[in-house]
Amino acid sequence: MSMHIFRTKSVEQTIAETGEAGRSLKRNLTWWDLSIMGVAVAVGAGIFSVGAQAAAFHAGPAVIISFLIAGIVCGAAVMCYAEFASMIPVAGSAYTFTYTTVGEIMAWVIGWDLILEMLMAGSVISKYWGVYLNDFMRLMGWNANTNLTFGSFHIDIAPIIIVAFFTTLLVFGTKIGARVDGAMTVLKIAIVFFVVIVGFFYVKASNFTPFIPPSEPASAVSGSMVAGEMTQPLWQFLTGMTPSIYGVPGILSGAALVFFAFIGFDVVATASEETINPKKNVPLGIGVGMALIIIMYMLVAIVTTGMVSYKDLAAQDSPSLATAFELVGANWAAKIISFGIVLGLATVVMVLLLGLTRVVFAMSRDGLLPRGLSKTGKHGTPAALQICVGVVVALVAALFDIGVLSDMVNIGTLSAFTLVALSVPIMRKKRPELPRAFKMPGNPWVPILIALANLWLMLNLSVLTWVRFLVWLVIGFCVYFGYSYRHARLGTGELDKELDDELAKAGGALRS
Numbered sequence: 418m419s420m421h422i423f424r425t426k427s428v429e430q431t432i433a434e435t436g437e438a439g440r441s442l443k444r445n446l447t448w449w450d451l452s453i454m455g456v457a458v459a460v461g462a463g464i465f466s467v468g469a470q471a472a473a474f475h476a477g478p479a480v481i482i483s484f485l486i487a488g489i490v491c492g493a494a495v496m497c498y499a500e501f502a503s504m505i506p507v508a509g510s511a512y513t514f515t516y517t518t519v520g521e522i523m524a525w526v527i528g529w530d531l532i533l534e535m536l537m538a539g540s541v542i543s544k545y546w547g548v549y550l551n552d553f554m555r556l557m558g559w560n561a562n563t564n565l566t567f568g569s570f571h572i573d574i575a576p577i578i579i580v581a582f583f584t585t586l587l588v589f590g591t592k593i594g595a596r597v598d599g600a601m602t603v604l605k606i607a608i609v610f611f612v613v614i615v616g617f618f619y620v621k622a623s624n625f626t627p628f629i630p631p632s633e634p635a636s637a638v639s640g641s642m643v644a645g646e647m648t649q650p651l652w653q654f655l656t657g658m659t660p661s662i663y664g665v666p667g668i669l670s671g672a673a674l675v676f677f678a679f680i681g682f683d684v685v686a687t688a689s690e691e692t693i694n695p696k697k698n699v700p701l702g703i704g705v706g707m708a709l710i711i712i713m714y715m716l717v718a719i720v721t722t723g724m725v726s727y728k729d730l731a732a733q734d735s736p737s738l739a740t741a742f743e744l745v746g747a748n749w750a751a752k753i754i755s756f757g758i759v760l761g762l763a764t765v766v767m768v769l770l771l772g773l774t775r776v777v778f779a780m781s782r783d784g785l786l787p788r789g790l791s792k793t794g795k796h797g798t799p800a801a802l803q804i805c806v807g808v809v810v811a812l813v814a815a816l817f818d819i820g821v822l823s824d825m826v827n828i829g830t831l832s833a834f835t836l837v838a839l840s841v842p843i844m845r846k847k848r849p850e851l852p853r854a855f856k857m858p859g860n861p862w863v864p865i866l867i868a869l870a871n872l873w874l875m876l877n878l879s880v881l882t883w884v885r886f887l888v889w890l891v892i893g894f895c896v897y898f899g900y901s902y903r904h905a906r907l908g909t910g911e912l913d914k915e916l917d918d919e920l921a922k923a924g925g926a927l928r929s
Contacts, residue, residue, distance in 0.1 A: 422520065422522035423522060423523075424520060424907055425516065425517055425519070425520050426783070428504065428517050428848065431505055431507050431513060431516070432505065434783075435508075439792055440782050440793055442508060442591075442778075442797055443590070443591070443797030443798075444690070444695075445592045445691065445693065446591065446595060446692045447692075447693060447702075448692075448697070448698035448699075450592075450595045450599065450702070451685050451688065451692060451706065452702045452703075452705040452706035453595070453598070453599045453602050453706070454684070455706025455707065455709075456602055456606065456706050456713075457605075459710045460606070460609065460710060460761055461542060461762045461764075464609060464713060464717050464761070465737050465738040465739065465754055465761075466735070466737040467675050468484065468675065468714065468722075469721050469730055469736040469737045469741065470736055470737075471671040471674050472718070472721060472722050472727045473733070474662060475663070475667045475668075475670050476663065476670075477630035477663055477722070478624065478627075478630075478722040478727060479628055479667070479668050480668075480671050480675070481722070482672075483669075483672040483675050484672075484675055486672040487672045487673075487675045487676040488679065488711040490676070490867065490871065491676065491707070493838075493866075494834040494837065494871065496855075496858075497834075497837050497838045497857050497864055497867065498510070498511070498686045498703060498837060499686075499699060499855045500841055500855050500856055500857045501514040501686075501837065501844075502699040502700065502703070503697075503699055503853055503855040504853050505517060506692065506696065507689065507690050507779065508687055508688075508690040508776075508779045508782075509528070509776055509778070510531065510684070510689075510775070511527050511531060511683060511833040511836065512524055512531055514840055515527045515836050515837070515840055518843045518847065519836065521902075521907065525780075525893065525897045525901060526893065527832070527833050527837075528776055528785065529890070529893035529896075531772075531776045532773065532777065533825055534826050534830045534833065535684065535772050535773035535776065535829075536773055536809065537813075537825045537829065538769050539766060539769040539773060539810040539814075540576070540813040540817065541814075542762050542765045543766050543810060543811065544815075544817075546576065546579050547564075547575025549759050550575050550759050551575070552755055552758075553758075556755050563575035563578075572815050573814075573815060576810075576811055577815060580766060580807050580811040580814070581807065581811070583770050584804060584807030587771055588803050589798075590797065591688065591771065594767055598767045598768065601760055601764045602764050604760060605757060605761045606709075606713070608753060608761075609717065609757065610713075611753070612717075612720075612750065613720050615747075616721075616742070616750075619723075619742075619747065620724055621724075622723075624724065629663075629667075630663040630664070630667070630727065632663050632665075633662060633664075634662075650670060650876065650877045651876050651879065651880050651883055652876040652877065673877035675714070676827065676831075676874055679707075679710060683772075683830065683834070684768050685703055685706065685768075687771070687772045687776060687779075690775075696854035696855075697854055700854065700855035717738060720738070721738050721741050724742070725741045725745065770806060770807060770810065774799060774803050774806045777790060778790065779791075781802070783907065784901075784905045784906040784907075785904070786901070788904075790805075825889075827878055827882070828882055828886045829886075831872075831878075832886075834867070834868075835871040835875075838867040838868040838871065839864065839865070839868045841857050841864040842864055842865070
C-alpha cells in the first residue's frame, strides 16, 4: 500500500464541510470584532515589558528598529493569512490553508505546531496573569495572594480562575466572549495611550545615544539571558560565534524576541468561519488590528528607552515600563500600568482559548483527531472541546515553568508563518481561478522572502528550544502515522460522497 501523505483537500470540500450538521459554527463577528481580537492578543504584558527587556539585554534604544523589523515581517505574513482567509473562510487558520495546498502531512505538522503554540501561549499568559495580579494587589497595599502551598507543593490558583471564566463565556457563544473581550481591550488601549502621553514628559534626548550600542560579549552584561551553549541562538551555535548582545546582531535577536508580541493575528484567522462576510471582513479586521498594534508598540518603546538609559534598565532584575517610571520617581504610574497589565493579559487568554479550540475543532472535523471533539452544541460552539481545552491550559499553567513555555510559542508560530507564506505562490499556481477578495502583492517573491525572514527568526531562537521543538514533532509524527492517517476523512471517501450532496444543495451559495 502506498502512503498518500501529501493528499490535499479541495477548497470546495473545505467550504462545503462548514455546513456539516452538528459541526458548524455561527457567523456573527464583524471586522471590528476581529481587529479588537488582534489587539487583545498582541497587547498584553508584552507591551509593558518585552520592549524594556529587549532594550536592556539585546538592542538598547535601537529596540525601536527591532519592533519595526518584527512588525514588517509580521505585517507581511499577515497579508498571506488575509489572502487565504478571504479565499477559504474556515476555522483552523494556517492548518486549513496548508491542507488545501501542500498536503495532509504538512497540514498535520502545522496543526500540531499551532496546538503547541496556542496551548503554551494560553498557559504562559494565564500564569503571568496570576503573577501580575499578585503584583497589582501588592502595589495597592492589599494583603492578598493567589499562591497556595501544601507542604512542598505550590500552586497558583489565578490561572485556573481566569481560564474558567473565559471558557464559560466561550461555551455560551463567541460573540458574547468577543463583546466582553472588546470592552476590556478598549480600556486597555486607553491605558496604553495614557501611559505613553505621561511618559513623554520624562523623555530625555540623551538617553537615545548611542542609538545602536556597540556589540559586546553576552557574559559582560549581568542580567543577560544568553549564558551557556544551549541558551544561545542556534545560528551562533552552528557558526561557532561567541554569544554577543547589542550592535546589529542585537537588533535582530531583539526583533526575534519582540516578534512574540505580534503573535496574535494568526488566532484571528482561526475565527474566520465565525465572521459575517469573511471575504471582506477578515482581511480588513486583520489589517486594522495590525496597524494599531505596531503604532502602540513603537510608541511604548520610544518612551521606555527615552525615560531612562538602557544601561539602567539592564541593571534591574526584570525591567519593564513600570521600572522606567519608578527610576524617574513617578511611582504612581506603576499602579496604573499594573492594572493595565492585569486587564491586558486577561483579554489575551480569551483569544488564545478560542484559537486553540478552533484548530483542534478543524483537525477533528477532518478526522485527523477523534471526530467526537468537533461536535457543536446549541450555542453554535464546540462546548465539550472548549471545556477540555480550558482544563488542559489551566493545568499546564498551574504546574509548569514559564520560561520553557514561552520559547515554544515562538517556534510554533514562526513555523506556521513560514508554511503559510510558501503556500501562497503554490495556491496561485494550482488554483489561479479561485476568487480572492484580497491578494498578497509581489507574488511569488514577497511570500518567499517572508518565509526566509521567519526561518531566520527561528534560527535566532535557542538550541534548547529547537531540541524541545523536534521532540514535539516526533510525538506528532507518531500520532499521525498511528492514528490520523488511517482516520482522515480524506482517505475514507466520506468527503467525496458528502461533497456531492453539499454541492447539489449549495451550488448557488458557493458562487455567491
